Amino acid sequence: MKRVLLWPNPTLKLVSAPVDIQELNADPTAVKALVDLAKDMATTMGTYRGVGLAAVQIGIPVRVITTYTDGTPRVYVNPRVVRLEGGSRMVREGCLSIPGIFEQTRRSESVVLAFQPLLTDSVGAEETFTAHGLLAQVLAHECEHLDGKIAMVDDAPSATRQLIRGDLSKRRRGGLLRDYV
Numbered sequence: 001m002k003r004v005l006l007w008p009n010p011t012l013k014l015v016s017a018p019v020d021i022q023e024l025n026a027d028p029t030a031v032k033a034l035v036d037l038a039k040d041m042a043t044t045m046g047t048y049r050g051v052g053l054a055a056v057q058i059g060i061p062v063r064v065i066t067t068y069t070d071g072t073p074r075v076y077v078n079p080r081v082v083r084l085e086g087g088s089r090m091v092r093e094g095c096l097s098i099p100g101i102f103e104q105t106r107r108s109e110s111v112v113l114a115f116q117p118l119l120t121d122s123v124g125a126e127e128t129f130t131a132h133g134l135l136a137q138v139l140a141h142e143c144e145h146l147d148g149k150i151a152m153v154d155d156a157p158s159a160t161r162q163l164i165r166g167d168l169s170k171r172r173r174g175g176l177l178r179d180y181v
């Protein structure tokens with residue numbers, strides 16, 4: 001497992017780089033590195049008891065995310081939200097980089113996601129599917145990480161952001177966040 005970056009670590013602001021599939025599929029070492037990254041992410045997500053993780057949250061700014069909403073860790077390479085569907089509602093949202101804090105965030109009921117699947121020895125062609133409910137929320141959240149965004153703080157009033165920042169730094173000074181970078 002890897003240690004998760006604690007907001008507002010500046011790396012979380014980076015725009016993650018796409019995975020170059022043609023280049024990757026021509027190089028078995030690179031595929032293995034990506035499979036290892038996905039395994040690391042799944043283990044980390046499990047250890048921190050999260051339902052989603054973007055690679056940038058463990059300090060690797062590439063467009064790879066994992067989810068854990070149905071008992072199976074899933075990996076999405078180069079994911080992108082094609083469109084939002086089904087109207088939106090306010091939901092309680094957290095982030096592994098902002099431990100123990102939850103904010104009301106506006107999210108769509110459904111998300112149409114395009115991504116490339118990670119196979120054992122290659123990355124497959126782009127697929128599209130529609131996610132609903134919690135999975136839709138998690139996918140939207142993780143895709144935002146790939147563009148350096150965390151809606152629950154970036155879209156919050158600055159007073160809320162300051163409170164969260166203060167709370168995290170107090171807990172860090174108190175030695176409560178040793179598992180975070």
Ligand SMILES: [Zn+2]
Nearest residue numbers: 094095096097
């Ligand atoms: Zn997050």
